[in-house]
Amino acid sequence: MKRRNLLRGAVLAPAAVAVAAPAPAQYAAQVSDTAAKVAVNMPSYVGAQRASFFDELETKALRALAAVMVPTYNGMPGAVECGVVEFFDFLVSQAPEAKQQLWRTGLHELDARSLQAHGARFEKLSEAQANAVLEPLKVKWTFYGPQEPFAKFLWEARGEMVQATLNSREYAEANTGRRSAAASNYYWRSLD
Amino acid sequence: MIIGSGAGGGMAAWALTRLGVKCLMLEAGPVVDWEADRKLVSAYDLPFRGLGKPGRFPHVTQAGEFDANMWADEQQNPYTYPKDDPYYWVRIRALGGKTLRWGRASWRLSDYEFKCKDHDGEGDNWPVSYKDLAPFYDRVEPILRVSGRNEGWGQMPDGKLLADDSRDSESIARFREAAGKLGVPTTKPRRATGTLAASTNLLLPDAMATGKLTIVGNAVVRELSVDANTGLVNGAHYVDRRSGQEFHVPAKRVVLSASTLESTRLLLNSRSPRHPAGLGNSSGVLGHYLFDQFYIKGVVSAVVPQARGGRASRTMMGGAGYIPRFVNVKAGGKGVAGKRDFLRGYAYDFGSGGTPSVAQLGTWGEPMWKALEDVRGAGFGMTTMGEVLPKHENHARINPDVKDAWGIPVLHIQQKYGENEFKMAKHSEEMAVAMCKAAGFEVVASHAQMVPPGESIHELGTCRMGADAKRSVLNGWNQSHDVKNLFVVDGSAFVSGGSQNPTLTLMALALRASEYLAEGMKRGEI
Ligand SMILES: Cc1cc2nc3c(=O)[nH]c(=O)nc-3n(C[C@H](O)[C@H](O)[C@H](O)COP(=O)(O)OP(=O)(O)OC[C@H]3O[C@@H](n4cnc5c(N)ncnc54)[C@H](O)[C@@H]3O)c2cc1C
Numbered sequence: 001m002k003r004r005n006l007l008r009g010a011v012l013a014p015a016a017v018a019v020a021a022p023a024p025a026q027y028a029a030q031v032s033d034t035a036a037k038v039a040v041n042m043p044s045y046v047g048a049q050r051a052s053f054f055d056e057l058e059t060k061a062l063r064a065l066a067a068v069m070v071p072t073y074n075g076m077p078g079a080v081e082c083g084v085v086e087f088f089d090f091l092v093s094q095a096p097e098a099k100q101q102l103w104r105t106g107l108h109e110l111d112a113r114s115l116q117a118h119g120a121r122f123e124k125l126s127e128a129q130a131n132a133v134l135e136p137l138k139v140k141w142t143f144y145g146p147q148e149p150f151a152k153f154l155w156e157a158r159g160e161m162v163q164a165t166l167n168s169r170e171y172a173e174a175n176t177g178r179r180s181a182a183a184s185n186y187y188w189r190s191l192d
Numbered sequence: 193m194i195i196g197s198g199a200g201g202g203m204a205a206w207a208l209t210r211l212g213v214k215c216l217m218l219e220a221g222p223v224v225d226w227e228a229d230r231k232l233v234s235a236y237d238l239p240f241r242g243l244g245k246p247g248r249f250p251h252v253t254q255a256g257e258f259d260a261n262m263w264a265d266e267q268q269n270p271y272t273y274p275k276d277d278p279y280y281w282v283r284i285r286a287l288g289g290k291t292l293r294w295g296r297a298s299w300r301l302s303d304y305e306f307k308c309k310d311h312d313g314e315g316d317n318w319p320v321s322y323k324d325l326a327p328f329y330d331r332v333e334p335i336l337r338v339s340g341r342n343e344g345w346g347q348m349p350d351g352k353l354l355a356d357d358s359r360d361s362e363s364i365a366r367f368r369e370a371a372g373k374l375g376v377p378t379t380k381p382r383r384a385t386g387t388l389a390a391s392t393n394l395l396l397p398d399a400m401a402t403g404k405l406t407i408v409g410n411a412v413v414r415e416l417s418v419d420a421n422t423g424l425v426n427g428a429h430y431v432d433r434r435s436g437q438e439f440h441v442p443a444k445r446v447v448l449s450a451s452t453l454e455s456t457r458l459l460l461n462s463r464s465p466r467h468p469a470g471l472g473n474s475s476g477v478l479g480h481y482l483f484d485q486f487y488i489k490g491v492v493s494a495v496v497p498q499a500r501g502g503r504a505s506r507t508m509m510g511g512a513g514y515i516p517r518f519v520n521v522k523a524g525g526k527g528v529a530g531k532r533d534f535l536r537g538y539a540y541d542f543g544s545g546g547t548p549s550v551a552q553l554g555t556w557g558e559p560m561w562k563a564l565e566d567v568r569g570a571g572f573g574m575t576t577m578g579e580v581l582p583k584h585e586n587h588a589r590i591n592p593d594v595k596d597a598w599g600i601p602v603l604h605i606q607q608k609y610g611e612n613e614f615k616m617a618k619h620s621e622e623m624a625v626a627m628c629k630a631a632g633f634e635v636v637a638s639h640a641q642m643v644p645p646g647e648s649i650h651e652l653g654t655c656r657m658g659a660d661a662k663r664s665v666l667n668g669w670n671q672s673h674d675v676k677n678l679f680v681v682d683g684s685a686f687v688s689g690g691s692q693n694p695t696l697t698l699m700a701l702a703l704r705a706s707e708y709l710a711e712g713m714k715r716g717e718i
Binding site for chain 2: 042044068069070071073074087090091092094095096099127131134137138141142143144145155158159160162163164167168169172183184185186187188189190191192
């Protein structure tokens with residue numbers, strides 16, 4: 001995943017940073033003995049996220065699913081461009097067993113149904129063929145969504161992939177050119 | 193001594209200290225620093241992009257990644273329920289309790305609730321009437337700075353409100369007109385205003401200013417202690433949430449407001465030879481008659497056709513409103529006449545200007561983006577809040593096999609909706625669809641799926657008031673029938689709940705009970 005703005009973490013006020021060694025007397029006026037506020041970036045700013053939960057075939061199916069379900073549109077990046085594949089590898093790895101199971105078997109089922117209907121894995125299908133495999137999504141809307149595992153997986157994947165795309169830095173930057181425009185809110189630090 | 197610092201505890205501290213009573217408040221949670229404990233961040237700077245760590249809050253659907261640290265940790269604070277009947281218990285353990293996050297909707301109950309049995313023969317009347325509580329509502333609303341509109345309807349008593357004279361958007365006006373033609377009353381929301389409407393800014397600062405209030409945070413009360421001779425409560429055992437150190441503090445009178453269910457848990461855990469079934473439980477009713485309001489979130493999701501295709505202007509879309517209970521109302525109330533196959537009634541919140549979900553649009557890929565673009569901001573949605581009949585079998589009891597992080601036995605909570613609620617839910621879906629259609633809106637989705645009990649965050653009952661000490665725990669002053677120096681001033685005292693959000697009422701009751709207690713102390717009676 002490409003990461004921009006590597007230099008955004010520039011120190012805010014160099015003069016305010018405490019120094020470790022005693023400064024010569026003539027520099028004393030420039031240093032402060034109180035801790036400075038230093039802008040620090042998130043780990044995701046540098047380096048590409050490494051996927052480690054899904055195996056190679058699962059990852060391929062997930063990438064193809066993301067591309068079909070949440071494609072680029074009108075100049076805006078889609079799920080793949082927004083790093084959603086790597087993101088879900090992480091999210092699902094952190095999830096309870098039931099969700100891991102749902103996603104793993106869902107991806108396997110995606111390939112199994114593709115092979116059965118079209119003789120190829122999901123990632124190799126044409127758009128029309130892929131859409132045919134996703135037909136279970138056409139089930140009538142209910143509050144909790146379908147309970148049949150494959151439809152449930154697709155339903156959940158669509159909703160969460162859209163949200164993860166819209167909430168990504170890539171989408172925000174493409175949307176407005178300004179980082180701060182994406183879903184922002186007050187984050188509660190741990191109260192302890 | 194006051195236990196809990198939320199709506200009920202905060203109100204009690206406010207009222208008692210003003211009358212010169214010295215109070216000690218024990219609060220299980222830490223102090224929240226509204227400035228230092230929060231920072232504005234973008235979703236993409238959070239590890240889960242705002243979706244939250246999966247499975248961290250299995251029972252708090254309201255919890256997101258931004259506010260995850262605010263909710264009571266479910267692992268530290270476990271509870272149990274029957275395998276097939278989940279109960280969603282939503283808690284905040286911090287100074288201010290759930291008032292730090294409440295939605296502020298503030299409606300009075302009426303005698304349709306206080307005297308419910310007189311109306312339809314079901315359940316029990318409260319030992320208070322609307323007339324008893326009205327003067328206290330009159331005083332709590334200005335504290336909360338409630339805005340809204342007085343309509344003069346019997347089921348929705350007028351209040352001391354900041355008049356909401358705002359204009360309706362075209363879509364809201366159209367909906368209200370259509371509802372009106374069907375005989376359904378609509379009004380403005382009634383809400384506490386201000387940037388924050390918590391006990392920590394509206395109640396506790398005034399109480400502290402009297403010099404009469406001492407607050408101890410991180411004090412998890414495990415049990416109330418009792419004088420073996422008199423049977424009266426004489427203090428509290430508590431544990432330091434962080435260090436685990438155990439303490440006891442004496443008290444002459446206790447005002448319990450740890451929230452519905454927590455207060456009951458504390459009383460059930462306070463067993464002694466004088467009170468073998470739990471403190472103040474000679475009736476055996478403690479823990480029983482648990483209810484709430486059932487919610488159907490997004491009972492209808494519609495689109496305003498004229499707002500499609502990027503035409504959702506501010507004059508056309510936006511704004512919100514409320515429909516009070518309008519079925520099974522008699523003369524003096526405003527509603528739709530007719531006999532129903534269910535008792536009581538339900539209310540709706542409605543709002544304009546949202547966007548239907550991708551799941552409701554039923555598409556994916558490019559058609560999904562196009563559909564989203566088309567209906568962005570053109571949505572109209574409603575939520576049902578229905579009255580739940582209090583039943584003895586719906587209850588909470590101690591589960592001695594499971595303990596929380598401080599070794600305190602937890603609750604086993606058992607609540608199920610019954611036939612009356614299911615019938616009412618269905619009716620509310622049909623009415624919501626009918627009103628939207630009458631307004632010319634396109635219905636995208638509708639349903640009658642109630643969320644699990646508890647999820648509405650309006651849990652009530654289990655320590656109910658009543659005139660008969662054999663069938664209730666508290667008298668008409670929120671005072672224990674058995675233990676005269678014990679008062680319980682949270683939602684657990686409710687006898688019935690209507691469809692109105694309960695906090696305003698529990699605060700009015702807390703104010704009334706606290707003043708009664710102060711008077712009794714002055715006269716040397718309590
Ligand atoms: C998201 C949300 C939206 C809501 N919207 C509305 C609304 O629009 N309108 C409405 O009327 N209501 C609403 N509510 C409900 C409202 O917040 C509650 O009704 C109200 O806060 C209850 O007051 P309380 O004092 O009983 O409990 P709380 O406010 O929860 O306070 C109880 C306090 O007791 C403390 N405590 C618990 N156990 C112990 C113990 N063992 N020892 C010491 N202290 C203890 C807790 O830490 C807590 O601080 C909402 C709630 C939430 C979370």
